[in-house]
Amino acid sequence: MKKRSSLCNILVLMLAIVFAGSSTVSSQVLNKPVAADNPNLGGNSPWTAACASSSFNEYFVNFTWSPPLVNSDNEFVLELSDANGNFGSPRELARASDKNNIFDFDFEFAVPTDIRGENYKMRVRSTSPAKTSPASDAYSMYFVDYNSPLLISQDGNGTIPPGGTIQLCGGASVTLAAHNIPNASSYQYNWYRSGTPLAEKSESITVSSAGMYYVELDYGSICSGSANTLSNTIEIITGSSLGVAINGSDNVGLCSGDSYTLQASITGMGLTYTWYKDNSIVAGPVLEGDSFAVNTSASGFDGNYEVEISGSGACLERSAPVTVNNLGNFEVTRQNASEIVLLPAQSAILSATTTATSPNYQWFKDGSPITGATNSTLNISETGNYFVRVTETSGGCSGSPVDSDTTTIVSPDSFEFVIAYVGAYTACESSDATLSLSAINAVSSSGAKTDVTSEVQSSFAYQWKKDGASIGGETSKTITLSSFEDNGGYTLEGVLDSFNAASNNLNVKLSTSEVLEISSNGTVLCDGAAPIVLTTSKDLTSETFQWLRNGQVVDSSAETLTADEVGDYQLVITTNDCPLNSNVITVNAFDESLLSLDKPQDLVIIEGETETVTASGGQSYEWFDSNNTLLGTQDFYSFQQEGEYLLVASFGNCTISRVITITYRDTFAVPNVITVNGDGINDLWVLPNTFSRNSDVLVTIYDETGKEIFSQANYENNWPQSTTTFNKSSMIFYYKITKGGSSLKQGTITVIR
Incomplete structure (x- = not known):
């Protein structure tokens, strides 16, 4: 930092006082700030652009101004414009309150972390008196918060293509985007094609022209290079789509040993062919290899086959798949459950699917074929074990039949009901409850259960019971309860033919609408005061109740309670198996x-x-x-x-x-003008009560040369005295008000006669 000697500063201060007393100098001159060298870096020169980062953010500007002196409470504030050089909403960079006697000094500041632009300007503002310097020259300023090489990929998906190359066919386009930078949309970018800058500035670019593409973050004309964000390069090459396919059917059935060749639809163009089976290469790449013979003698020859072509001026493209099936290898899949409960007077349909090309079906019951059961489905009405046997009949292949999994058909030994609460229900809190049949299970002799709700729910006759007794008129699958008098245990029973079904038990505990209130003759414990007694208008004679303090039982017999400790008090009555809670009264200690x-x-x-x-x-x-x-x-x-x-x-x-x-409150300020014209109005310099007639406060007045002409403690608002003379029509004096050696106020007095 620039330093002045103590003697030099004293001389400048004396000149400032002289200038302040001159009638030809009216105010300070604030000069525009300029970039300064960093005193902490040896051999440094003033900066031309601020390229700040988390590892370096220390900059200086030099500021000069001219006397007269500013006020003692003045502060110099260094302000920054927006990125366009406008000061509509300036930002404070630095503030100095100890430079009021120094006319040439440096501000140190740090670049804010959200600053990015080419035309920032600075200015300096003084607070007392309020003045503003001219704006500085425009500077490029950037906070470089990301300084690693960018990585670009197609659509920013994070996968860089092999060799860094992307081929576009038939005028197609591709979008390139950076994928390794957080908050990518908050930056501007410099995109290049083969070294030429492009107009696009966003985090992605859509291209269709061949070239070498790369990007960097736009940190301006000076800071961009030092940020080290230049990305990888992706080469875009272009070509024409030929529309390759595999001739013939897209679904072929072959037997082991059959001869079959796949043929590409494009031949004779000097292309290279690669053949795939189930996405794995089985032949190639081979120049002019436009056909492929399927080896049906090999195990697992069936699958999806494709051909891929490449060559000069042609796009790398792959055909649609052709499915080759092994007619001697197929599957049979059962389409129903492994066990079915056959209800009285009901039937069921069994079905199966197969991958065989031309299947024959034969259904079996208990190991024996069923006469005429040769379809993919079977309607049954008897218990037993069922499966279907499938035989392939096409393609000249002879293979073993394939059986489906077995389905066991059983009749129920009994039924059970499951009932549940419908909607939200909380015991002792809900005011109503709805119970409903949720499931009907058929139970076999082995105890296995099968949900048969949809099949038989409309066939049962129902009856609701409370605590074992039938409820008149409640013969549907649902019951709604709305009074605490309905509290109890509920079950649902039903009859179907010779079957009698019963449900689980659900307890219902509904809340009462009764409100329990307690009151007290006070809520604050105080020495010497009457005891605090809690009471209720509720007759507790035949009730089961408890008095609680902070949730703990303190009494369960007395109908009133004396509160001799601080805490939260409450009365709880147990009714219909549910607690009835009173309001809470809080007793506090006197404080x-x-x-x-x-x-x-x-x-x-x-x-x-x-x-x-x-x-x-x-x-x-x-x-x-x-x-x-x-x-x-x-x-x-x-x-x-x-x-x-x-x-x-x-x-x-x-x-x-x-x-x-x-x-x-003292509401008026120290006057800075008086008129000594003898009219009795504003002839004396009158101070607020804060400063006048106070023996601890010293008032001192100086003339324009700095000479002390008046000094008085316990000032009585009596200056100028009648003997004071003024040799000019308008004169400026300086005052200082101190207390215990500390300055309270200072400024000027203009005397007009």
């Missing part, structure tokens, strides 16, 4: 903090205005003035006069007192 005021106790008001103070927490209030006169009994009082006031708040037999002090 000064129970009384709250919405304003400070020492309150400053403007004379002639009203300020209202509101109290809270107490049961009653009394407001008194300094003569102990009762002013009011509400929870608030509006003050207009200075003085001391007393608030007494009652909490049962306890009280809290607060003293409130009201003082007036």
Whole structure:
């Protein structure tokens, strides 16, 4: 940093005082800030662009100004424009409060982390007096928050193509985007094709022309190169699509040993062919290899076959697949459950699917073929074990028949019902409940259960029971309960032919609509006060109840409770197997903090205005003035006069007192102009009460040469005195007001005669 010697600064300060007293100098001159060298870097020169980062962000600008002196409370503020050089909403970079006697100094600042632009400007503003310097020259400023090489890929998917090459066919296009930078859309980018800058500035670019594409973050004309963000290169090559296919059917059935050749639709163009089976290469790449013989003698020859072509001026493209099936190898799949419960007077349909090309079907029951059962489905009405046998009949292949999995048909031994709550239900909290049949299970002799709800629910006759007794009129699958008198255990029974079914039991406990209230003769424990007694209007004679403190039982026999400890008190009555809870009464220990005021106790008001103070927490209030006169009994009082006031708040037999002090605010400032024309108006320099008639405050006045002409403690608003003469029509004097050696106020007085 630039330093001045103490003697030099004293000389400049003396000149500033002289200039301040001159009638030809009216205000300071603030010069525009300029970039300065960094004193912490040896051999450094002023910066031309600010390329900041997390590892380096230390910059300096030089600022000069001319006397007269600024006020002692002045601060110089270094401000930054927006990226276009406008100061509509300037940002503060640095602030100096100790340079009011230094006319040439440097500001140190850090570039904000969201700054990116080419035309930032700076200026300096003084606060006392308020002045603003001219704007600096425009500077390129960037905070480089990402400084690693970018990686680009197709659509930003993170996969860089093999060899960094992407081929486009028939005028197609591709989108390239960076995939390794967080918040990619918040940056600007420089895209290049074969070294030529492109106009696109966003994080992605859509291209269709051949070339070498790469990108970097746009950190401006100077900072971009130093940021080291240049990406990988992706080469775009173009070609024509020929539309290759495999001749013939796209679904071929072959037997082992059959001869079959796949033929590409494009031949004789000097192309290279690669043949695939199930996405794995089985032949090639071979120049002019436009056909492939399927080896049906090999195990697993069946699958999906494709051909891929490439060559000069042609796009790399692959055909649609051709499916080759092994007619001697197929599957049979059962389409129903492994076990089916056959209900009385009902039938069921069994079915199967197969991959055989031309299948023959034969169904079996208990190991024997069923006469005439030669379709893919079978309608059954008897119990037993069923499966279907499939034989392939096409293609000249002779293979073994394939059997489906077996389905076991059983009849139920019994039925059971499952009932459940419908919707939201909480015991002892819900005011209503709906119960409904949710499932009917057929139970076999082995205990196995099968859900048969949809098949038989409409065939049963139903009856709801409460605590084992039938409920008149409740013969549907659903019952709704809406009174705590309905509380109890519920079941559902049903009859179908010779079967009798019963459900599980559901307990219903509905809440009561009764409200239980407790009250007390107080809520604050205080020495010497009457005991706090909790009571209720509810007759507890025949009730089962408990008094609780903080959730713990403290009494279960007395109909009233004396609260001799702080805590949350509540009464709970057990009715219809559910608790009935009262309101909660909180008993607090007596404490000064129970009384709250919405304003400070020492309150400053403007004379002639009203300020209202509101109290809270107490049961009653009394407001008194300094003569102990009762002013009011509400929870608030509006003050207009200075003085001391007393608030007494009652909490049962306890009280809290607060003293409130009201003082007036000083509302006028130190005058800087007086007129000594003898008219009795503004002839004297009159100070506010804060500074006048105070033995601890010293008032000193200097003439325009800096000579002391008046000094007085306990100033009585008596300057200028009658003996003071003024030899010009308008003269400037300087004043300083101090207390205990510390400056309170300083400035100028213009005397007009």
